[in-house]
Amino acid sequence: MAANAHEAKMAHPRMAAGALFFDAADRILMVEPTYKDYWDIPGGYVETGESPLHAAVREVREELGITPPIGRLLAVDWAPNEAEGDKVLYLFDGGQLSQDHLAQITLQPDELKGFSFLPAEQVAERTIPRLARRILAATEARTHTAPVYLEHGQKPDSRAA
Known part of the structure; x- marks a missing residue:
């Protein structure tokens, strides 16, 4: 197969990265964007030459004005x-999030108009279904040692491949 034909078949996906934060009651931090009609989590697109982890750190700093430590990968979602x-x-x-980090949150005004900690059962009420599925699967993955692989926010049926 010619190099150009092979290259044409290769996927060139956009990548995005975000972080799940929790409060002392294990509720999930959700943000209210100014440019969407649903709630989201802190995060955004990965820039050229940037790793997904560095993108998550950068986006949290830009959107919330804080730089808490961001830990392990919880989920990868093909969407x-x-x-x-x-x-x-x-x-x-x-x-x-520590009390210090909570007190330091400063929302990026052109992107976010609010934030709230939500119990897992209320996430689906505030956001779109595929994002709710992704958030809940990643939240569940916190109790396991390995990240979860998802497609459209759901664990794929391996028999379907």
């Missing part, structure tokens, strides 16, 4: 989108 094409999304464990 192609008709409008944006192929996407691979990474969720990292931000752990429980």
Whole structure:
């Protein structure tokens, strides 16, 4: 196969990364974007030459004004989108935010109008289904030693491959 034909078949997905943060009651930090009609988690697109982990750290710093330690990978989600094409999304464990970090949160005003900690059972009420599935699967993965692989926020049926 010619190099150009091979290259044309290769996926060139957009990548995004975010972090899940929790409070002392194990509720999940959700943010209210100014440019979406649903709630999200802190994060955004990975820039050229940037790793997903570094993108998550940068996005948290830009959006919330804090730099808490971000831990291990919880989930990778293959989530192609008709409008944006192929996407691979990474969720990292931000752990429980300290009182100091909570007190230092300063929202990026052109991107976020609010934030709240939500119990897991309320996540689906505030966001779109595939994101809710991704958040809940990643939250569950915190109790396991390995990250979870998802497709559209769901564990794929390995027999379907």
